[in-house]
Amino acid sequence: MDFILDPLGFIREWLLSLLASIGLSGDAGQIALIVLGTVVVGGLGLTLPLALIYIERRLIGRFQDRIGPNRVGWEGIFQTVADAIKLLIKEDITPVGADKLIYNLAPVMAVVSVLTMWAILPFSYNIFGTDLNVGALYFVSVGSLGTLAIMLGGWASNNKYALLGAFRTVAQMVCYEVPMILAILVPVLLSSSMSMNSISRAQDQVWFLFSAPVAAFIFFITSVAETGRAPFDLLEAESEIVAGFNIEYSGMKFGMFFVGEFLHAFTVGALTATLFLGGWTGPWAEASPFIGMFWFALKAFLAYFIVIWMRATFPRIRIDHMLELNWKYLVPLALGSILVTMLVDKLYAEYLQALFVEGAQAYVRGGLLFLGNVALAAVAFTIATRAARYMRLKEESDKYMPAVGAEHGHDDHADHDDHGHEVHGAVVAAH
Numbered sequence: 001m002d003f004i005l006d007p008l009g010f011i012r013e014w015l016l017s018l019l020a021s022i023g024l025s026g027d028a029g030q031i032a033l034i035v036l037g038t039v040v041v042g043g044l045g046l047t048l049p050l051a052l053i054y055i056e057r058r059l060i061g062r063f064q065d066r067i068g069p070n071r072v073g074w075e076g077i078f079q080t081v082a083d084a085i086k087l088l089i090k091e092d093i094t095p096v097g098a099d100k101l102i103y104n105l106a107p108v109m110a111v112v113s114v115l116t117m118w119a120i121l122p123f124s125y126n127i128f129g130t131d132l133n134v135g136a137l138y139f140v141s142v143g144s145l146g147t148l149a150i151m152l153g154g155w156a157s158n159n160k161y162a163l164l165g166a167f168r169t170v171a172q173m174v175c176y177e178v179p180m181i182l183a184i185l186v187p188v189l190l191s192s193s194m195s196m197n198s199i200s201r202a203q204d205q206v207w208f209l210f211s212a213p214v215a216a217f218i219f220f221i222t223s224v225a226e227t228g229r230a231p232f233d234l235l236e237a238e239s240e241i242v243a244g245f246n247i248e249y250s251g252m253k254f255g256m257f258f259v260g261e262f263l264h265a266f267t268v269g270a271l272t273a274t275l276f277l278g279g280w281t282g283p284w285a286e287a288s289p290f291i292g293m294f295w296f297a298l299k300a301f302l303a304y305f306i307v308i309w310m311r312a313t314f315p316r317i318r319i320d321h322m323l324e325l326n327w328k329y330l331v332p333l334a335l336g337s338i339l340v341t342m343l344v345d346k347l348y349a350e351y352l353q354a355l356f357v358e359g360a361q362a363y364v365r366g367g368l369l370f371l372g373n374v375a376l377a378a379v380a381f382t383i384a385t386r387a388a389r390y391m392r393l394k395e396e397s398d399k400y401m402p403a404v405g406a407e408h409g410h411d412d413h414a415d416h417d418d419h420g421h422e423v424h425g426a427v428v429a430a431h
Helices: 007-021 027-063 079-089 100-120 135-156 160-191 196-201 213-227 251-276 289-313 319-355 358-416 422-430
Strands: none
Touching: 007 027, 027 079, 027 100, 027 251, 027 289, 079 251, 100 135, 100 251, 135 160, 135 196, 135 213, 135 251, 160 196, 160 213, 160 251, 160 319, 196 251, 213 251, 213 289, 213 319, 213 358, 251 289, 319 358
């Protein structure tokens, strides 16, 4: 077996022969391979944030006209390692009255919920943990464990500020899952599959970013809100609730929440690349899985760069504005995106597909879907603009109405006062 064409298969066969030589064959060898693969993927996921945190600190430093970490090691490259050592040697404190089992379980759940998403990510056409036929449903399901971890951590800490952070979790992360799931349905419809590898392969000619830009926008925004990062970091708003749900955590327990957040941010980039940027597909991607891995990593880091850009640029929004954005705009827009995709794709398949040669069909279909999304975005923008104008005029009328009423009251008194006592009129109007 060629290592270049099938590296995982080559390593698998070599390990099976090695395990058979020491007496582990058959089912025992398969179980040992599964455990080894889990350890490798988990180890990669736990060490990747060391690089991601450094990259994000340096980038945000440049965005904000700062240098960033530059002391520990060359250009501060070991600053994250120093921070990890600091967290490891810090005292582990459990608050009085805390539910110890749930309190200690929450940080583990926060990391596991992100790591388990990587099991279905296709890094190349033949490099993935498992190719589930319900992969899109799987990562939505396991991603909800992160929401549950934050809720449990805030509730079990026996702290009012932590509990408020947990309440905000319900208000924010649960409600933003609704438009996110609706947006995921669009690539599922376009690829006719819930397998993540099949969704990537279906974008070999036209990315779903162009076929469904509205769904891509909604998925990206809601995924960032799911991570709880700026400008959606209401869960740990230190200016309002000190530190939020994790205020009572110290040492490596706090570090695990930290690792889960940064790994989840990069996972958002990886999921966006898979669902809307073609995943591993690209020039010569099927010539070697290593080329596919290169395209996947490039697209994932591009999406992750935008996540960092948003964090460095936008201020934190108010909780009521955030909820209005979700329920009044993103949810209806996501439903409209599904309807437009279904309608345009059905009309194309019934009446237009047979008119074009096979090589042009994917581009014609993508172009029609793009025009449908542009029309949907134009209608949504018009409605949102009119709604904003109406709200602004209403606020201005409410603001100036008392002053206008007072002015009319003064004029009426002056008209009826035969002696011209204007000062008395002003006093009466003010009263």
